[in-house]
Amino acid sequence: MLEIRKLNKIYPGGVHALKDVSFTVEDGEFVVLIGLSGSGKSTLLRSINRLVEPTSGQIIWDGVDITAADHKQLRLIRRNIGMIFQQFNLVKRLSVLTNVLTGRLGYVSQWRSLLNYWSPEEKRQAMLNLERVGIADQAWKRADELSGGQQQRVAIARALMQEPKLILADEPVASLDPATSHSVMKYILELNREDGITVICSLHFLSLAREYGTRIIALRDGRIVFDGKPEEIDDRRFKEIYGEDAVQVEIR
Amino acid sequence: MTQTPDIRRPFSWQRFLRNVVFIVLAIAVYAYGWKVTRIDLKTLITDAGDIKPLVLDLLRPELFTREKQSIRLAVEYPVPCPPEFTPKPATYKGTVLEVKPACGPSNKVRLILRNGRPNTKALVRWHFPIGSDVVVAQARTDDQGNLDLVIARPKPDIGGDEGIHAAEVILEWEEGPVKISNTLRTVADKMVETIFLALMATTFGVIFALPVSFFGARNLMMTTPWGAVTYYVVRLVFNVLRSVETLIWAVIFIVWVGIGPFAGVLALTIHSIAALAKLYSEAIESIDPGPIEAITATGATRLQTIIYAVVPQVIPPFIAFTIYRWDINVRMSTVVGLVGGGGIGYILIQYINLLQYRKAAVAMWAIVIVVSLMDYLSGYVREKIV
Ligand SMILES: Nc1ncnc2c1ncn2[C@@H]1O[C@H](COP(=O)(O)OP(=O)(O)OP(=O)(O)O)[C@@H](O)[C@H]1O
Numbered sequence A: 001m002l003e004i005r006k007l008n009k010i011y012p013g014g015v016h017a018l019k020d021v022s023f024t025v026e027d028g029e030f031v032v033l034i035g036l037s038g039s040g041k042s043t044l045l046r047s048i049n050r051l052v053e054p055t056s057g058q059i060i061w062d063g064v065d066i067t068a069a070d071h072k073q074l075r076l077i078r079r080n081i082g083m084i085f086q087q088f089n090l091v092k093r094l095s096v097l098t099n100v101l102t103g104r105l106g107y108v109s110q111w112r113s114l115l116n117y118w119s120p121e122e123k124r125q126a127m128l129n130l131e132r133v134g135i136a137d138q139a140w141k142r143a144d145e146l147s148g149g150q151q152q153r154v155a156i157a158r159a160l161m162q163e164p165k166l167i168l169a170d171e172p173v174a175s176l177d178p179a180t181s182h183s184v185m186k187y188i189l190e191l192n193r194e195d196g197i198t199v200i201c202s203l204h205f206l207s208l209a210r211e212y213g214t215r216i217i218a219l220r221d222g223r224i225v226f227d228g229k230p231e232e233i234d235d236r237r238f239k240e241i242y243g244e245d246a247v248q249v250e251i252r
Numbered sequence B: 001m002t003q004t005p006d007i008r009r010p011f012s013w014q015r016f017l018r019n020v021v022f023i024v025l026a027i028a029v030y031a032y033g034w035k036v037t038r039i040d041l042k043t044l045i046t047d048a049g050d051i052k053p054l055v056l057d058l059l060r061p062e063l064f065t066r067e068k069q070s071i072r073l074a075v076e077y078p079v080p081c082p083p084e085f086t087p088k089p090a091t092y093k094g095t096v097l098e099v100k101p102a103c104g105p106s107n108k109v110r111l112i113l114r115n116g117r118p119n120t121k122a123l124v125r126w127h128f129p130i131g132s133d134v135v136v137a138q139a140r141t142d143d144q145g146n147l148d149l150v151i152a153r154p155k156p157d158i159g160g161d162e163g164i165h166a167a168e169v170i171l172e173w174e175e176g177p178v179k180i181s182n183t184l185r186t187v188a189d190k191m192v193e194t195i196f197l198a199l200m201a202t203t204f205g206v207i208f209a210l211p212v213s214f215f216g217a218r219n220l221m222m223t224t225p226w227g228a229v230t231y232y233v234v235r236l237v238f239n240v241l242r243s244v245e246t247l248i249w250a251v252i253f254i255v256w257v258g259i260g261p262f263a264g265v266l267a268l269t270i271h272s273i274a275a276l277a278k279l280y281s282e283a284i285e286s287i288d289p290g291p292i293e294a295i296t297a298t299g300a301t302r303l304q305t306i307i308y309a310v311v312p313q314v315i316p317p318f319i320a321f322t323i324y325r326w327d328i329n330v331r332m333s334t335v336v337g338l339v340g341g342g343g344i345g346y347i348l349i350q351y352i353n354l355l356q357y358r359k360a361a362v363a364m365w366a367i368v369i370v371v372s373l374m375d376y377l378s379g380y381v382r383e384k385i386v
């Protein structure tokens, strides 16, 4: 269970990006975060694994206070939280396989990993995860030789190497075309359904959010303005989230 | 009924005065600069003759030599010359030099050489009673080894004219097999020293700059207060080191370790460390931060993050900057010798000071060839890698 209590983030420039955000996520949920650009989705997701330091508030995960963790504890927490980014964030010049293996860095001894030595078991696991996202045949290519959709699947395989209990996905399909978006979303959904991994995923399009989320949390100007089931978002709610001038667009 | 807009900027006394002051100041600055740097364009024309021997000798570097041979014949010549006087001819191994004075107002002296070496360069040198001498003519012997020429008897610039003068003819030629000149050997030796000087300095530079550059990268260091302090200190040290030119470092190290290539290596190393570390740091600062975040998020340590997310991204720019530095170091290593830091510059300056321009020419050509070769080579490597 992930519990977020009165979370606030004020950036050094003075932007108040999160305002008293509180909610609880049960294990196994697929939560979709929506909201306009600048509403604070990325800030919220990054606060959970402290890529962004929250200004105040608490994040309690399975009884452990993430916000209070020191360096070492934080690393142990992070290795159980997979993260997927809009820009994939692969290391372009490394092979696909090595990129996947980096998901294991939190588990291996530091000195061994500095020599880029990986045990056969780790390599086998990496290949299995690549197989799972359907690109085992690309393992030896350089990461930047792959298409966007393939790169995002590598990123998913990298997250899987962490054997995560939680996956944070920050607009994972915003750089992809609609068809590829769906194929990538299906893999993330599969991790949620089959492996029971809790997913918190921000999405730009409400249509995608409705299709994949079991629960939707909407942010506006750093505040939660909606928290409920996808089907509860009617026209009035929609305008509360996206503003009076917005119109719904579909993505298929 | 549209009015044509007035496109002229309205006149302003303030702006006008500002411009006048600016122009006057500029004129003053440049006038003073002209004076302190003693710019004298006239000498470029009037003294053009001074550079001629250097330029000519540049075109005939002393690459090969043969053994030099010469014979000298001198005939004494009294002044004033008594009427009907015939100086005693000089002979050496069958070669005879006769001098026929013309004791009169014409001052012409006839020199006749017989049975000399055919087709050989002959130098006519006139010795004055006080001991000084002057070259009065250059000629060649004919096919029979004879020479017959009339010269005007020179007058000494200083000292008296009366006394025993002498007319000397020197035949000079080269003989025996063509050999690589000692100059070429020395220059080749020094060139090897020069290239290795650059290699050692570049290597040491890389070894030290590589680790330090990470501490001079803003994006890696600004995450903690101590990191920020380290960053500013490292940057400051680099800037100070870089602001002192290599030649000045060379002078400093010569005082420390003595004249020679080691001082040159140290000087180039110091400058390379500072310059490379700055370039490396900037390469690190301009990487994509995305992979750093992604690797950090997996629970990796700081060191692991740097090895996996930073290093792969900076390898191409690091190689490019290293080659670029190698280029500079090859160039600089030809120069540190001028102040005593070893390498080819050391002998070049000596040749020039001794006015041995043909030897200097060998060194200069060697520099041109080696530097452009290295330039081409590094350009080629750079293209292949980046
Ligand atoms: N590093 C930062 N420094 C200062 N302000 C920031 C920083 N990152 C984000 N912000 C500000 O915080 C607010 C929330 O940004 P955030 O990136 O969380 O929004 P978002 O919902 O993810 O938007 P988008 O859909 O564009 O990704 C914005 O006003 C943004 O300008």
Ligand SMILES: [Mg+2]
Binding pocket: A041, A042, A043, A170, A171
């Ligand atoms: Mg965002």
